[in-house]
Amino acid sequence: MRVPIDRRQALLPVGVGVAILAPAALTALLVALDQGTIRNYVFVYLGIVAVLGLATGLRDAIIAAAGSFLLVDFFFVRPVHSLQFADSTDLVNLVVFFGTAGLVGTLGSRRRAAQRRAENLAAELQQANIELARLAETERQVRILEETDRLRREFLANVSHELRTPLASILTGATTLLHGRTLPDDLRGEAESLATESRRLNRLVSDLLDMTRIEAGIVEIRPTEVDLNEAIAASVDRLHRQSPDRPVAVEVPASTPEVMADWSRLGQVLDNLLENADRAAPRGSPITVTAAPAAGGEVVVRVIDEGAGVAQELRGRIFDRFVRGGERDSERGAGMGLGLPIVRGLVEIQGGRVWLEDGGPGDGARFAFSLPAADGAALDAEQ
Amino acid sequence: MSDAERILVVEDDRSLRQAILGALVAGGYAADSVGDGIQAAQRLRAEPFELVLLDLGLPFVDGWEILAQLEGRPLPSVIVISARGEERDKVRALDLGADDYLTKPFGADELLARVRAVLRRVNAASTSPQVVRCDDVVVDLGSRAVSRGGAEVRLTPTEWALLEALAENAGTALDHRTLLGRVWGPEYIGDRNYLRTFIQRLRRKLEANPASPAVIQTAGRHGYRFGPMPEPGRTGTGSR
Numbered sequence: 001m002r003v004p005i006d007r008r009q010a011l012l013p014v015g016v017g018v019a020i021l022a023p024a025a026l027t028a029l030l031v032a033l034d035q036g037t038i039r040n041y042v043f044v045y046l047g048i049v050a051v052l053g054l055a056t057g058l059r060d061a062i063i064a065a066a067g068s069f070l071l072v073d074f075f076f077v078r079p080v081h082s083l084q085f086a087d088s089t090d091l092v093n094l095v096v097f098f099g100t101a102g103l104v105g106t107l108g109s110r111r112r113a114a115q116r117r118a119e120n121l122a123a124e125l126q127q128a129n130i131e132l133a134r135l136a137e138t139e140r141q142v143r144i145l146e147e148t149d150r151l152r153r154e155f156l157a158n159v160s161h162e163l164r165t166p167l168a169s170i171l172t173g174a175t176t177l178l179h180g181r182t183l184p185d186d187l188r189g190e191a192e193s194l195a196t197e198s199r200r201l202n203r204l205v206s207d208l209l210d211m212t213r214i215e216a217g218i219v220e221i222r223p224t225e226v227d228l229n230e231a232i233a234a235s236v237d238r239l240h241r242q243s244p245d246r247p248v249a250v251e252v253p254a255s256t257p258e259v260m261a262d263w264s265r266l267g268q269v270l271d272n273l274l275e276n277a278d279r280a281a282p283r284g285s286p287i288t289v290t291a292a293p294a295a296g297g298e299v300v301v302r303v304i305d306e307g308a309g310v311a312q313e314l315r316g317r318i319f320d321r322f323v324r325g326g327e328r329d330s331e332r333g334a335g336m337g338l339g340l341p342i343v344r345g346l347v348e349i350q351g352g353r354v355w356l357e358d359g360g361p362g363d364g365a366r367f368a369f370s371l372p373a374a375d376g377a378a379l380d381a382e383q
Numbered sequence: 384m385s386d387a388e389r390i391l392v393v394e395d396d397r398s399l400r401q402a403i404l405g406a407l408v409a410g411g412y413a414a415d416s417v418g419d420g421i422q423a424a425q426r427l428r429a430e431p432f433e434l435v436l437l438d439l440g441l442p443f444v445d446g447w448e449i450l451a452q453l454e455g456r457p458l459p460s461v462i463v464i465s466a467r468g469e470e471r472d473k474v475r476a477l478d479l480g481a482d483d484y485l486t487k488p489f490g491a492d493e494l495l496a497r498v499r500a501v502l503r504r505v506n507a508a509s510t511s512p513q514v515v516r517c518d519d520v521v522v523d524l525g526s527r528a529v530s531r532g533g534a535e536v537r538l539t540p541t542e543w544a545l546l547e548a549l550a551e552n553a554g555t556a557l558d559h560r561t562l563l564g565r566v567w568g569p570e571y572i573g574d575r576n577y578l579r580t581f582i583q584r585l586r587r588k589l590e591a592n593p594a595s596p597a598v599i600q601t602a603g604r605h606g607y608r609f610g611p612m613p614e615p616g617r618t619g620t621g622s623r
Contacts, residue, residue, distance in 0.1 A: 157467055161440060164466035165396045168488035172402035175490035176409050195490060202488050206468065220471055227605065230559065234573025241570070258604070263575050264470045 015056030019063035022048045027071040042097060045072070049101040053108025061105025069098045152216050156209055163205045171198040207338040210268075211321065214345030221262035221349055225374040228252055228259060228291045228301065235270035236289070243278050247286040256291050259299050259371040265346045266371070272339040273303040273367050280307035280365060298352070298370040306364045310356060318356055319344045343369070389431070390498065392416035393423040393449065394438045394464065399487075403436060403464075406491040412498065420444025424452060432459040433505055434498065439465045439476070447479070454480040457537050460501045464489070470576065477580040482541045483567075500568050504540040507547075515550040517598045517610035520589050522550040529589070536588050541566065545581050546589075549599060549609035556602030556612075582607060 023045060030041055045068040053061035070083065073094055078086040085091040174194035177183055183191065213219045229252045236248045259266075270289075277287045285306040294300045310318055317323050322337040347354045347369045357366040390412050394400040400416045407414040417423050420441040427435065427449070435453075439446035446463065453461060460482045465472065468486040476484050482501050485494065512525035519532040524547060529536040538546065544566045549557065557565075560572045567577060586593040602608040 160468065161466040164487040165399055168464075168466075169396065169398035169402045171488040171490050172399065172406055172494065175492055176402065176406040179406075179409050179491055198488060199490075220469070222470075225604065230605065231573075233560075237569075237573060262470075267573060 015052065015060040016063060018056070019052050019060040020067055022052075023064055023068040023071055026068075027075055031075055042072070045097070046101055046104055050104045050108050053105035054112050057112060058105055058109035061108060062102060065098055065101030065105060068101060069094055072097070149216075149218050152218055156212060156218075160205070160209055164202065167198050167202050167205070171195055171202070174198065204336050207336060207342060210342050211338050211345070214342065214349070219265070219346070219349055221265055223260045223262055223350065225258045226261045226263055226266055228256060228299065231261075231263065231266050232270060232289050232291070232301075235267055235274055238267075238271055239274045239278060242275075245284065246278055246281075247284070248274070249286050249288045250290075251288065252291040255293070257293055257299060258374040260374045261350050261371050265350065269343050269346050269369065270301075270303075272343045273369075276339055276367070277303055277305035277307070277365065281305040282307065293373065294370060297373050299373050300368055300370045302357070302366055302368045304364060304366045309363050309365050315356060319354065340367075343367075347371070390414040390434045390436065391423070391426060391430075391432045391459070392436045393418075393420070393441065393446070394436070395419060395441050396438075403494065406494055407498070409491070410495045410498070418442075420446070420449055423449055427453065427459070434501055435459045435461050436464050436498075437461050437481075439463060439467065439472075447476075450476065450479040450481060455537065457539050458505070460505055460540055462497055462501060474576055474580055477577060478584070480539065480584075482539060496568075496570070501541070504544045504566075507540070507544060511551055513551070515553045515609065517553070518591070520598050522546060522609075524550060531589055538585075538588065542581060542585055542588070545578075546585055546599075546609075549607060553609040554612055556606040556608040558606040562607065578607075 026041075026044055026048065045064075049061045049064045049068065052064050073083050073085070073090075074081060077090045077094065085094075171194075174191045177191040178188065178195065210219075229250070232250050232252065236250065239246060239248065274287060274289070281287060288304040289301070290304070291299055291301045314323060319340050321341045323340075324337040344354045350371060352369055352371040354367070354369040357368055390407055392400055392403050392407070392414055394403060394416065395418050397418065400418060404414055404416050415426075417426055421443045423435075423437070423441070424444055426432075435449075437446045437449055441449075446465070450461065450463070453459070461480065462483040462485055463476045463481045464485050464487060465476075466487045473484045473486075482504070483497050485497055515522045515524065520536075521530045523529070527543060527547075529538060529543075529546065545562065548562055548565050559575055559578055563572045563574060563578055566581075567574070571577060582599060583593070586596050586599055589598045590596045598610065600608050600611065
């Protein structure tokens with residue numbers, strides 16, 4: 001049985017005590033019995049030495065052997081009650097006894113040390129087995145998570161394919177009809193509706209798939225150093241393809257640091273906020289986009305419109321799914337209420353925050369988000 | 384538009400295949416179509432096409448394999464048409480040799496604009512008789528030929544258009560927006576992944592060590608340059 005280390009240390013003084021007292025007690029017993037039969041009981045002294053060697057170590061065995069030597073010499077070797085020897089044979093016998101006792105004690109202590117090593121090895125092995133089992137369990141869980149992610153991605157890719165392919169047939173067919181010069185006017189209106197609605201449906205499908213990816217935690221990002229001037233200009237270009245008459249003022253000071261962001265996902269965030277502002281603001285009123293460094297190594301981007309603003313009762317949950325508000329009627333149709341939750345999800349994945357700033361109804365909406373500023377010493381991601 | 388331009392549509396969904404064919408024919412192109420990867424591979428081996436509209440999810444042999452089979456061939460140019468809109472799919476397709484990536488669904492206008500843009504690059508005439516050199520790379524802008532260490536380097540039309548834009552301005556940095564607008568068109572100026580992927584493709588073909596480019600260098604954070612910056616008082620990279 002394995003004895004704990006602290007218990008072994010507690011046994012040390014006990015071992016010394018036993019090494020002294022056990023030969024003394026045996027001697028007292030033998031003295032009380034019969035001095036003449038001592039040679040028949042020498043093996044009992046050896047037994048005490050051997051037991052101590054095994055149980056508590058070489059030191060106690062040596063102490064017991066030395067004590068036994070002295071006691072036997074004093075009480076049983078002539079002249080008795082003296083440590084002198086009348087017969088040199090007795091001296092030889094006692095030296096042999098002491099040597100034998102030392103040998104037995106040494107062997108016992110070595111066996112004990114070997115046993116301790118074996119116990120330690122067994123303990124380490126047991127610990128290693130526990131660790132291995134834990135690692136195997138972790139690896140199994142990682143595999144399950146990876147497989148779940150793979151299945152989710154595959155599922156979403158399949159859903160995307162199954163929904164978008166028929167939409168593509170409708171949209172391509174409808175827009176081809178619209179190109180034909182011979183299309184009667186009444187059918188032209190129908191074809192335009194088909195094209196408009198299939199584009200809107202595609203947007204809803206894209207938003208639903210993006211929201212599902214965000215909630216499943218399987219959005220992939222590749223952060224690089226991004227110049228906000230460049231990203232905002234690209235997003236404004238895209239907005240102008242849909243709303244060519246919308247004035248957009250961009251205010252990004254030259255000192256604004258670059259941000260660490262995924263170019264495409266940052267573009268999606270800006271597109272959603274600009275489209276939101278475009279839907280909410282009166283025709284012809286400007287949208288303002290600003291960017292400026294902020295405390296904590298961040299850069300804050302704001303998209304400000306001059307629309308009706310966000311109603312007080314919606315402000316606390318404007319970034320929740322399926323919450324819609326602050327949009328005027330639009331030819332493109334109202335959104336499903338996923339644009340802002342997607343913005344929040346994509347900003348947070350990139351290490352930023354998003355919020356709605358103060359401004360009551362009628363003051364327009366001021367949406368802001370932050371992103372970590374890029375480390376100037378970082379390698380150029382384009383290289 | 385040339386009479387010889389032939390387009391192959393590879394799409395397994397019959398309705399969409401017919402809709403795309405209809406749009407192409409209405410746009411004045413000679414187009415044909417197949418519905419699976421085996422037929423696509425056979426037709427592409429047997430016939431010269433200028434352009435392939437390639438779906439990725441195809442029966443028997445998928446679009447990725449077709450792309451891999453076409454890799455390294457200057458023609459046909461490839462526009463991938465896919466319902467997969469994720470950035471990594473786009474980057475992978477462009478990296479494997481596609482010239483453009485169109486996410487389903489798309490309108491006829493967008494489809495025809497992309498087709499026109501790719502075919503414009505296929506049929507682009509030389510703009511300069513200049514020969515530009517950097518290290519062992521020689522770009523003959525007149526004959527639209529590139530060599531490295533004396534060996535011909537085969538480029539796709541889009542790769543050539545990008546190299547031409549850079550080589551014509553050898554020693555001068557061109558920013559992302561300029562390059563995207565000039566090579567792909569104004570509607571692409573936000574698509575940095577296109578530029579990044581094609582720069583990597585060019586570097587793989589032209590650089591001794593693409594990880595440490597000497598021919599197509601990164602210029603600051605926002606652009607690229609053919610060859611080194613000219614030293615003060617000297618005229619640019621070797622040209623004739």
